[in-house]
Amino acid sequence: MALETTLILFKPDAVSKGLVGTVLNRFEKEGFKIRGMKMLYLSDELLADHYSHIADKPFFPSVRDFMQESPVVALALEGEDVIARVRDLLGPTDSKAAAAGTIRGDFGDKEGDAKMRNVCHASDGVEAAAAEIKRFFKEGEVF
Known part of the structure; x- marks a missing residue:
């Protein structure tokens, strides 16, 4: 097992539904450690960089609009094999296909x-x- 740090973004739907604490609690119950956390609005430039693999697609404006509906919460999370384990906890990208008990399924x-x-x-x-x-995260914001 490898000690890793991953990035989690609590998207606008999580923020608007008041789910950040509930989901964060699931991560902490798995033994993951918070190394950095902040709330921010995502600029056009930051979104174009983060989604550079789809920024030229016709559906990108709807992704950008959604991600700018509210602030998001960025989380740097550390743990043994945290990248794969978080993705398992989340379930598949398509919430409709995510099983009950996964974060996206629930x-x-x-x-x-x-x-x-x-x-x-x-x-x-x-x-x-x-x-x-x-x-x-800027230099000095991840501990």
Whole structure:
């Protein structure tokens, strides 16, 4: 097992539904440690960088609009194999396909865009986590 740090973004649906504390509690019950946490509005530039792999797609404006509906909460979370374990806790990206007991299965959108309104973004690998943490946290904000 490897000690890792991952980035979690509590998306606007999690913030507006008051789910940040509930979901954070699930992460802490798994033994993960908070290394950094802050609330912020996402600029067009930050979103274009974070979603550079889809920024040229016709659906990107709807992603940008959703991610700017409210502030998000960025979380740097540390633990043994935290990247894979968090993704297991979240369940599949599509909340409609997520099993009960997973975060997305319990709290994700089942009616609308279940792939976008799915409570949290989580890094998908060690390199992505390092880049994403650097993107959302300044020097000295991760402890």
